[in-house]
Amino acid sequence: MKIIVCIKQVPDTNEVKIDQDKGTLIREGVPSIINPEDKNGIEAAVSLKEKFGGEVIVISMGPPQAKVALKEALAMGADEAILLSDRTFAGSDTWATAYTISQAIKEIGDYDLIFCGRQAIDGDTAQVGPQIAENLNLNQLTYVSKVELLDEKVKARRELEQGYSELETKLPVLITVLESINKPRYASIKGIVDAHTTQKIKIWTADDFEVDMDKLGLDASPTQVHETFVPKHEKRGEILEGSYEDIVDNLIKKLRSENVV
Amino acid sequence: MDFKLSDQQKMIQTVFRKFAEKEVDPIAAEIDESCEFPAENVRKMAEIDMMGIPFPQKYGGAGADTLSYIIGVEELSYRCATHGVILSAHVSLGAHPIYKYGTEEQKEKYLVPLAKGEKLGAFGLTEPNAGTDAASQNTTAEIDGDQYVLNGNKIFITNAGVADTFIIMAMTDKSKGTRGISAFIVEKDTPGFTVGKKEDKMGINASDTRELIFQNCRIPKENLLGKEGMGFKIAMATLDGGRIGIAAQALGIAQRALDETVKYVKEREQFGRPIGKFQGLQWYIAEMATKVESARNLVYKAAVTKDSGESFSTEAAMAKLKASETAMEVTNKAVQIFGGYGYMKEYPIERLMRDAKITEIYEGTSEVQKMVIAGSLLR
Numbered sequence: 260m261k262i263i264v265c266i267k268q269v270p271d272t273n274e275v276k277i278d279q280d281k282g283t284l285i286r287e288g289v290p291s292i293i294n295p296e297d298k299n300g301i302e303a304a305v306s307l308k309e310k311f312g313g314e315v316i317v318i319s320m321g322p323p324q325a326k327v328a329l330k331e332a333l334a335m336g337a338d339e340a341i342l343l344s345d346r347t348f349a350g351s352d353t354w355a356t357a358y359t360i361s362q363a364i365k366e367i368g369d370y371d372l373i374f375c376g377r378q379a380i381d382g383d384t385a386q387v388g389p390q391i392a393e394n395l396n397l398n399q400l401t402y403v404s405k406v407e408l409l410d411e412k413v414k415a416r417r418e419l420e421q422g423y424s425e426l427e428t429k430l431p432v433l434i435t436v437l438e439s440i441n442k443p444r445y446a447s448i449k450g451i452v453d454a455h456t457t458q459k460i461k462i463w464t465a466d467d468f469e470v471d472m473d474k475l476g477l478d479a480s481p482t483q484v485h486e487t488f489v490p491k492h493e494k495r496g497e498i499l500e501g502s503y504e505d506i507v508d509n510l511i512k513k514l515r516s517e518n519v520v
Numbered sequence: 521m522d523f524k525l526s527d528q529q530k531m532i533q534t535v536f537r538k539f540a541e542k543e544v545d546p547i548a549a550e551i552d553e554s555c556e557f558p559a560e561n562v563r564k565m566a567e568i569d570m571m572g573i574p575f576p577q578k579y580g581g582a583g584a585d586t587l588s589y590i591i592g593v594e595e596l597s598y599r600c601a602t603h604g605v606i607l608s609a610h611v612s613l614g615a616h617p618i619y620k621y622g623t624e625e626q627k628e629k630y631l632v633p634l635a636k637g638e639k640l641g642a643f644g645l646t647e648p649n650a651g652t653d654a655a656s657q658n659t660t661a662e663i664d665g666d667q668y669v670l671n672g673n674k675i676f677i678t679n680a681g682v683a684d685t686f687i688i689m690a691m692t693d694k695s696k697g698t699r700g701i702s703a704f705i706v707e708k709d710t711p712g713f714t715v716g717k718k719e720d721k722m723g724i725n726a727s728d729t730r731e732l733i734f735q736n737c738r739i740p741k742e743n744l745l746g747k748e749g750m751g752f753k754i755a756m757a758t759l760d761g762g763r764i765g766i767a768a769q770a771l772g773i774a775q776r777a778l779d780e781t782v783k784y785v786k787e788r789e790q791f792g793r794p795i796g797k798f799q800g801l802q803w804y805i806a807e808m809a810t811k812v813e814s815a816r817n818l819v820y821k822a823a824v825t826k827d828s829g830e831s832f833s834t835e836a837a838m839a840k841l842k843a844s845e846t847a848m849e850v851t852n853k854a855v856q857i858f859g860g861y862g863y864m865k866e867y868p869i870e871r872l873m874r875d876a877k878i879t880e881i882y883e884g885t886s887e888v889q890k891m892v893i894a895g896s897l898l899r
Binding site: 327330331334444445446447448449450451452453455456 | 528
C-alpha cells in the first residue's frame with residue numbers, strides 16, 4: 260500500500276506577533292512547525308502502514324527550509340519525502356498549490372490513500388485537500404475523525420456541524436483529517452538522527468515533473484492579495500432616547516438593518 | 521567557535537521539550553508528593569529512543585551525540601529533576617561503562633536492552649564508609665571456580681529498586697588498594713542480591729534511591745567488566761561522564777527557576793507597580809541570568825569535549841561545580857523573590873530549591889570537583 264501525506268510548514272501561531280503598521284506576520288524568531296492537522300495525517304498514515312505494511316511518502320511545497328518539516332515527518336516514520344521547491348511556485352494561492360501538488364502526485368503514481376490535514380493554521384482555507392482530490396478525479400472524505408481500512412475500502416467518520424456521518428468508499432481516496440482523529444507520535448530520536456544523516460528528501464523543481472508553466476505561482480493564482488490588515492475592534496455604543504415605544508421601534512429597525520434579527 | 525546547535529540537535533531539543541511539557545510537567549508536582557517512580561513515562565521515553573540516545577544504533581541506541589543527550593537531561597529536568605536523574609543515571613552510569621569497557625558479548629547481552637530502554641541501569645560505588653573516599657571499598661568479590669562471590673553493601677543508589685542491570689565496584693585484592701578494585705555487571709534477582717527500603721529524601725523524591733545488599737551473591741566470571749583491578753579507573757571515568765549529566769540536570773533546574781522568576785516579577789505588584797520595575801530585583805534577575813548562561817556554556821563545552829575524544833575530566837568537573845552551585849544560588853534567590861509564595865508548595869519554586877541541593881552532592885560533591893580541577897592544574 261502506498262500512502263501519500265501532504266504537509267505544510269507553518270509559523271507556530273502560538274508565538275506569532277503581527278506588525279500593526281504593515282499588517283503582516285513578524286516571522287523573525289517565530290519557530291516553524293508542521294501544520295498541526297497535517298501531523299495527524301502523518302500519524303494516520305504511519306499507523307496504517309504499521310498495521311497493513313506499505314510505504315508512506317510525505318510531500319510538501321515550499322522554500323528549501325521546509326526540508327526541516329519533512330525531516331520531522333521522516334523521524335515520525337515516513338519512508339520518503341519530496342519537497343516541491345522552485346521559484347516559479349512562489350506566491351501560489353490554494354488553486355495553484357493544489358495544481359502543483361496534484362501534478363507531483365501523478366508523477367509518484369500508484370497511490371492508495373492520500374492524507375491531508377483539514378486546513379493550515381496560517382491560511383485556514385481548508386481548500387487544498389479537496390482541490391487535489393478534484394484535480395486527480397478522486398473520491399474525497401473531508402473532516403474525518405476516524406478511519407478504518409477494510410480490504411480495498413475505507414470506512415470513515417466525518418464530523419458535521421450537528422452530529423457525524425459514517426461513509427465507506429473504495430480506494431484510492433483522499434482524506435482530510437481533524438485533530439481529533441489521533442494523537443500524533445513524537446518524532447523518535449533515532450528517526451531524527453537518520454533523517455539528518457541519510458538523503459531521503461528529494462527536491463523536485465518544475466523540471467522534475469510534468470507541469471503547465473502557465474498554471475504555476477502567483478501569476479496563475481485566481482486569488483490575489485491586495486492588502487492585509489488587522490481588523491479594528493472598536494466598541495461603539497449608542498444610547499437611544501425617547502419614549503419606550505420609540506426606543507423599541509428604533510432598536511428593532513437598527514437590528515434589522517444590521518441583519519441581527 | 522560555533523555556539524549554535526545543529527539542525528539535528530535543535531530537533532532533538534524540541535522533542536525533549538515537548539515531551540517534558542506534555543508528559544512530564546503534568547505529573548511533576550504529584551510524584552514529588554507521592555514519591556512514585558514515573559515508570560509509565562520511562563516506558564514512553566524508551567519508545568522514542570531517549571533511553572539510549574548517545575549509543576550507536578548497532579547497540580540499540582539512537583546514535584546521537586553527547587550534547588544531544590545532555591540537552592535532553594536539561595529539558596527533562598526543567599520540568600522535573602527526577603526524570604532528569606533517571607535518564608542520567610541510566611545512560612551515564614548504568615549503560616556507558618558497558619559501552620566503553622564491555623566485551624562484544626557483554627554489549628550484546630546487556631547494553632542492547634539498556635539502550636533500547638527495555639531494561640534500566642544503575643551503578644554502585646558509594647558505601648557507608650566510602651563516599652568522597654571512594655577507594656575505601658569494603659565490598660568484596662572473591663573468585664570461586666567460574667564465579668565471583670560478592671559480599672558487602674552499597675548505599676544511596678539511584679534507580680536501585682527499579683533497575684535490571686547494575687554496575688558494581690568491589691575489592692578483588694585488598695592489598696593492592698585502588699588497583700585491587702574491579703567492576704562487575706550484576707543482574708537484579710541474582711540470588712544473594714537484595715535492595716533495601718526506599719530512602720526518604722529532601723528532593724528528587726520520585727527517584728528510587730536504595731541500599732544494595734550482597735550476601736554471598738554469585739555471579740558468572742564473564743560478568744567482570746574490563747580486567748581485574750580496573751574497577752577504580754572505570755568508576756572514575758564513568759563519573760566523569762555522569763557529572764556532565766548531573767550538570768545538565770542542575771542547568772535545567774536553574775533555567776526553570778530563572779524563567780519562573782522573570783514571569784513572576786512582571787506580574788506581581790507591590791507599591792503600585794510590578795516588582796520587576798524595581799532596580800534591586802532587576803539586578804537579581806541579571807545576576808541569575810548571567811550565572812545560568814555561564815553554567816550552560818561550561819556544560820555544553822564539556823559535552824562537546826567528550827565527543828571530541830580529548831580528555832574531559834576537568835571540563836566535566838568545572839561544569840558540574842558551576843552548574844550545581846548556580847542551581848542552588850538561583851533557586852535560593854528565586855524563593856527569596858517569590859517571598860511567602862516561594863515557600864509554599866503550590867508554586868514549583870520550593871521544589872526546585874529542594875531538587876537543586878542534591879546536584880552539589882551526588883556524583884562527587886562540589887569539594888570533589890575542586891579536587892579534580894586543582895589536581896589537573898597542579899600535576
